[in-house]
Amino acid sequence: MAGGLEPLEPVKDQASLTKGGKAPSVAADRTNRTAALLFLAPAAVLLIVFLVYPTIYTIALAFNRGRQGQFTEWVGFDNFVTLFTKDPNFIDLSHFPPSGAIWNNILWLVFYTGFVLILGLVVATLASRVRYESIIKAIVFLPMAIAATALAVIWKFVYAPDANTGLLNAILGVANVGPVSWLGDPGFVNAALIGAGIWGSVGFATVILSAALKGIPTEILESARTEGATERQIFFRIILPMVSLPMSVLAVTLIVNVIKLFDLIYVLTNGGPGTSSRVIAFTFYQDGFRSGQFGKAAAVAIVMLIVLIPVMIFNIRRFRQASVT
Amino acid sequence: MTQPSALAGPAIQERPTTLSGRIVKAINRTPIHIALGLIALIWLAPTIGLLVTSFRPRSDIQATGWWETLSTLRFTTENYSAVLNAQGLLGSFVNNIIISIPSTLLPLTIASMAAYAFSWVKFPFRDSLFLLVVALLMIPTQVAFIPVLNLFKPLGWTQGYIAIWLVHTAFALPFGIFLLRNFFITLPRDLIEAARIDGAGDIGIFRTIVVPLSVPAIAAYGIFQFLWVWNDLLMALVFVQKNTNFPMTLAIQNLLSQYGTEWHLLAAGAFLLMIVPLLVFFSLQRYFVQGLLAGSVK
Numbered sequence: 297m298a299g300g301l302e303p304l305e306p307v308k309d310q311a312s313l314t315k316g317g318k319a320p321s322v323a324a325d326r327t328n329r330t331a332a333l334l335f336l337a338p339a340a341v342l343l344i345v346f347l348v349y350p351t352i353y354t355i356a357l358a359f360n361r362g363r364q365g366q367f368t369e370w371v372g373f374d375n376f377v378t379l380f381t382k383d384p385n386f387i388d389l390s391h392f393p394p395s396g397a398i399w400n401n402i403l404w405l406v407f408y409t410g411f412v413l414i415l416g417l418v419v420a421t422l423a424s425r426v427r428y429e430s431i432i433k434a435i436v437f438l439p440m441a442i443a444a445t446a447l448a449v450i451w452k453f454v455y456a457p458d459a460n461t462g463l464l465n466a467i468l469g470v471a472n473v474g475p476v477s478w479l480g481d482p483g484f485v486n487a488a489l490i491g492a493g494i495w496g497s498v499g500f501a502t503v504i505l506s507a508a509l510k511g512i513p514t515e516i517l518e519s520a521r522t523e524g525a526t527e528r529q530i531f532f533r534i535i536l537p538m539v540s541l542p543m544s545v546l547a548v549t550l551i552v553n554v555i556k557l558f559d560l561i562y563v564l565t566n567g568g569p570g571t572s573s574r575v576i577a578f579t580f581y582q583d584g585f586r587s588g589q590f591g592k593a594a595a596v597a598i599v600m601l602i603v604l605i606p607v608m609i610f611n612i613r614r615f616r617q618a619s620v621t
Numbered sequence: 622m623t624q625p626s627a628l629a630g631p632a633i634q635e636r637p638t639t640l641s642g643r644i645v646k647a648i649n650r651t652p653i654h655i656a657l658g659l660i661a662l663i664w665l666a667p668t669i670g671l672l673v674t675s676f677r678p679r680s681d682i683q684a685t686g687w688w689e690t691l692s693t694l695r696f697t698t699e700n701y702s703a704v705l706n707a708q709g710l711l712g713s714f715v716n717n718i719i720i721s722i723p724s725t726l727l728p729l730t731i732a733s734m735a736a737y738a739f740s741w742v743k744f745p746f747r748d749s750l751f752l753l754v755v756a757l758l759m760i761p762t763q764v765a766f767i768p769v770l771n772l773f774k775p776l777g778w779t780q781g782y783i784a785i786w787l788v789h790t791a792f793a794l795p796f797g798i799f800l801l802r803n804f805f806i807t808l809p810r811d812l813i814e815a816a817r818i819d820g821a822g823d824i825g826i827f828r829t830i831v832v833p834l835s836v837p838a839i840a841a842y843g844i845f846q847f848l849w850v851w852n853d854l855l856m857a858l859v860f861v862q863k864n865t866n867f868p869m870t871l872a873i874q875n876l877l878s879q880y881g882t883e884w885h886l887l888a889a890g891a892f893l894l895m896i897v898p899l900l901v902f903f904s905l906q907r908y909f910v911q912g913l914l915a916g917s918v919k
Contacts (some may be wrong), residue, residue: 328742328743328744328823329744329745331738331742331822331823331824332738332742332743332744332747334823334824335734335735335737335738335742335823335827336734336735336738338731338734338735339731339732339734339735339794339798340735342731342787342790342791342794343754343757343791343794343795345772345791346765346769346787346788346791346792347757347760347765347791347792347795348757349768350764350765350766350767350768350769351760351764351765353767353768354764354765354767354768357767357768362767365767365768365770365771366771419660422653422656422657422660423657425650425653426650426653426654426657428657432657432660432661434906435660435661435664435665436660436661436664437910438664438668438899438902439664439668441848441895441898441899441901441902441909442852442894442895442898442899443851443852443853443854443870443894443895443898444852444854445852445854445869445870445873445874445891445894446852446873446891446892446894446895449671449873449877449887449888449890449891450667450668450670450671450891451667452877452887453667453670453671453674453884453887453888454667454670456882456884459686460683460684460685460686461682461686461882461884462686463666463667463670463686463687463688466686466688495663495664495667498664499664503910552759555761556761556762558854558855559853559854559855559870562854562855562858562874563854563873563874563877566878577761577763577855580763581763581855581858581859584766584767585858585859590767593767594767596763597761597763597764597766597767598764600761600763600764601760601761601764604759604760604761605759607759608755608756608758608759611755611758611759612752612755612756615755
C-alpha cells in the first residue's frame with residue numbers, strides 16, 4: 297500500500313534500472329492469458345451452463361412440443377400461434393377492453409409505471425421543502441426492503457373483504473360504501489394489485505428523483521424566481537426537463553419490473569379470480585410447471601426475452617456512453 | 622447518500638426574519654405538511670396494521686379491526702410461537718439462512734474475480750465479452766428454468782440446497798460482474814502499476830489492493846444479493862422441491878393457501894420474513910440504498 301502512494305515516475309525508473317534488459321511491461325493491465333483464464337473460469341463456466349446454454353435450449357424448445365421439457369416433436373410456430381390466437385388467458389382481443397396476461401401486463405405498464413413516476417416526483421419535490429425529508433424518504437422506501445411475499449400479505453390484509461379486518465373496506469364503510477371484494481372481483485383485482493405494486497415502488501423512484509432534484513443548481517432556480525417565474529413555471533420549465541433523463545432510466549427499470557412481475561401476483565391472487573389477474577411471467581409458470589406444457593412455456597419465456605431486447609439495447613448504449621465520458 | 626446540508630432542497634426559499642414573515646411562511650407550508658403527513662400515513666398504516674395484528678389474540682383479530690386495538694389493549698406472543706413451532710416456520714427460517722449465505726458469498730467471490738479480469742487483466746475480446754455479460758443481465762431468469770431443471774433432475778439436486786445455491790449464484794453474476802467491474806476500473810491505475818513493478822502477481826494485487834479498496838462496492842452488492850435471495854419466491858418455487866428445505870416465502874405462501882383468513886398466523890409469519898431485511902435496512906441503510914439503486918439495472 298505505502299509503496300503505491302509514492303510518485304509513479306521514480307519507481308518506474310528504478311524498475312527499469314534494476315531489471316535491466318528484461319524490460320518489464322509497466323502497463324497496469326498487461327496481457328496475461330493465464331491470469332485472465334484463472335479469474336474468469338468460474339464465472340464463465342456458470343454463465344455458460346446456467347444462462348447461455350439454457351437460453352439457446354429454450355429458444356429451440358419454443359418450437360417443439362416439449363413434453364417433460366425434452367425435445368419430443370417439432371411444431372414450428374404452433375406454440376406462438378396458440379398463445380396469441382387460441383389462448384384467451386394469454387391475450388383475448390374478441391371483446392373490449394381486451395383481457396389476458398398480455399393485456400394485464402399492459403395495464404401494469406401504463407398505470408404502475410406512470411403512477412410510480414408521478415408519485416415519486418411528487419414525494420421527492422414535497423419532501424425537499426421540509427426538514428424531515430430523510431424521514432419521509434425512509435418511510436416511503438421501506439417497502440423496497442421487504443419480500444414481495446410479505447408485501448402481498450400486508451395488502452391481502454388491507455384488501456380483506458370483511459370490514460372488521462380489511463382497512464380499506466373499513467374506511468369505505470365510514471362512507472357507507474362497500475364492502476368490496478377487491479381481490480375476488482375481476483373488475484377490481486388488477487387495480488388492487490397495481491395499487492399494491494405502486495405502494496411498493498414509489499420509494500425507489502423518490503430516492504432516485506430526489507437525488508436528481510438536488511443536482512439542479514440552486515442559482516438557476518433562484519434567478520428564475522427573481523425574474524418573476526411562478527412555481528408552476530419553474531416546475532414545468534426547469535425541474536421537469538432537468539430530471540427527464542433519470543426519469544427515463546427509472547421508467548425503463550420499472551418496465552423491466554413489470555415484465556418480470558411474478559411473486560406479488562402468485563401470492564396475492566394466484567392469477568385469479570379465475571384467470572383474471574394473470575401476467576406473462578405467471579403464464580410461464582402456469583403453463584410450464586403446473587400444466588406441463590413446456591413448449592408453450594418456452595414460447596412465453598421467449599416472448600419475455602423479445603420484449604426485453606429493446607431494454608437490453610438501451611442499457612448497452614447507456615453503458616457505452618457512460619464508459620466514453 | 623444525502624448530506625445533511627443537501628437537505629435544503631432546490632425549492633427552499635430565503636428564511637424570513639420577521640415574525641409575521643415566519644407565520645406567513647408557515648401557513649404557506651401547511652398544505653405541504655398535510656400532504657406529507659398523509660403520504661407517511663399511507664405508507665406506514667398497512668405495515669403497522671399487520672405488525673399490531675401479529676401481537677393480537679386470535680379472538681380479538683376476528684372480532685375487531687386492528688385500528689380498534691386501543692380499546693382492548695391485549696397483546697400476546699402466542700401467534701409467533703404457533704407459527705414458528707406448529708407451522709414449522711422456525712425450520713424455514715433456518716433454511717433461509719442456509720440458502721442465503723452461500724448464495725451471497727459465492728457470487729460475491731466469483732463476480733469479484735471476473736470483474737478484476739475485466740478491469741485489470743488484458744486479454745483478447747475483453748470488451749466484447751464484457752458487453753456480452755451486460756447483455757446477459759437482461760435475460761429473464763425464466764428463460765433458463767426448464768433446461769436447468771432438466772440438468773438438476775437426474776442428479777437429484779433439487780432435493781437438496783445445491784440447486785438453489787447454483788442458480789442464485791449463476792443468475793447473480795452478470796449484475797455482480799457489471800457492478801464491480803465499473804467500480805474496479807475507478808481504482809487508481811498508479812497503485813496497481815506500482816504493485817506489478819514490485820513483483821506482485823494478479824492474485825496478490827486482487828487480494829491486497831483491489832478487494833480491500835472496493836469494500837463499499839462489494840458490501841453494497843453483497844447486501845443487495847443477500848436480500849434478493851432472502852426475499853426470493855420464484856426461484857425457490859422452482860428449484861427447492863423438498864418440503865423440509867422450503868424457505869419462508871414458500872412456507873408463508875403455503876400458509877396462505879391453507880389458512881387464507883387465519884390472520885394471526887399470516888401476520889406473524891410475514892413479520893418473521895420481514896425482520897431480517899428490516900434489521901439490515903435500519904442498520905446498514907446507506908449500503909442498502911446504494912445496493913438497491915445500483916441493482917435497479919438487474
